[in-house]
Amino acid sequence: MSRIYLLTIPLTIGIITGLILVVFPESENDSKLFTVSKLIENGSPILGDSNAPITILEWGDYQCTFCYKFHQNTLDMINEKYIKTGKVKLVFKDFPLNGPDSLLAAQAAYCANDQDKYWQYHDELYKNWGGERTGWVTRDSLNSFAISVNLDLVEFNKCLDERKYENKVNSLYEFGREVGIDATPSFLVFNDNKIIKIRGNQPLEVFHKTFDELQIKNEINQN
Numbered sequence: 735m736s737r738i739y740l741l742t743i744p745l746t747i748g749i750i751t752g753l754i755l756v757v758f759p760e761s762e763n764d765s766k767l768f769t770v771s772k773l774i775e776n777g778s779p780i781l782g783d784s785n786a787p788i789t790i791l792e793w794g795d796y797q798c799t800f801c802y803k804f805h806q807n808t809l810d811m812i813n814e815k816y817i818k819t820g821k822v823k824l825v826f827k828d829f830p831l832n833g834p835d836s837l838l839a840a841q842a843a844y845c846a847n848d849q850d851k852y853w854q855y856h857d858e859l860y861k862n863w864g865g866e867r868t869g870w871v872t873r874d875s876l877n878s879f880a881i882s883v884n885l886d887l888v889e890f891n892k893c894l895d896e897r898k899y900e901n902k903v904n905s906l907y908e909f910g911r912e913v914g915i916d917a918t919p920s921f922l923v924f925n926d927n928k929i930i931k932i933r934g935n936q937p938l939e940v941f942h943k944t945f946d947e948l949q950i951k952n953e954i955n956q957n
Contacts, residue, residue: 773913773922774825776906778843779852781813782823788816788948790824791922793910796839796859797832797866798918800935805860808938816945826856828903829910829918835871838894840903842876845893846885854883923948 773791774780790812794801809824816822828843830836839859846855858879864870873894880890893899913922914931921932923941925948932940 770924770926773924776827776902776909778826778856779847780823780825781853782817783820784823786817786820786823788822788923788925788945790822791924792824792826793829793915793918793920793922794826795829795831795836795918796843796863797836797871799866801919802860802863804919804935805857808935808941811938812941822945827910828906829915829920830903830907831918832866835867835869837900837903839871839876840906841894841897841899842879842890844899844902845890846880846883848893849885849889851883851885855879855885858882925949 770789774789777791792804794804812822812824817824828836828840830840843852843856843859846852862870862875862879873891876894877887877891880887910920917933919935923930923932923944928948930944930947932944
């Protein structure tokens, strides 16, 4: 995934519903309209200031090699410079491409969210990444990660046993397909005026340029 794939999508202003973002598929007949809240809802808790003007919507898989590389490198730098300073917020949505283990890991993260430990558990999964389809995601390993972030294991395992979030994760995958996601990681980076799509684990400079472009557009629209 070394090639940069950026798609800018214009904003349509609705009279009643407010700001509407036009999201591909690229065919005009297949295009769908989603509000900003629709893009964000049902994903992870927001990382950063909920009022940050720019949103990164990341689509990822916990077994994905390039997702792991993004989280180990680029995200740390984005977090320090943009998220912690209130310029950008991040929402993660699951796009489990690597089979049942990815689906199970995604469910585990939402079970951790029941105990207000979503991001801690999310980070623990990537910290302990063991490759794609290698069998590192098991109930035992998930329990080990839960212990590391101080979860109540009884509650955590009850959540997994009941498959409480299986439908949620499947619906996120289907929603991703609806808006044109076909690989991980993929990102929709947007403000109230524009969406930019980034495909793959791109270098930090790509995100710098994207944030700058969205900031410039925002300033133009305010003048």
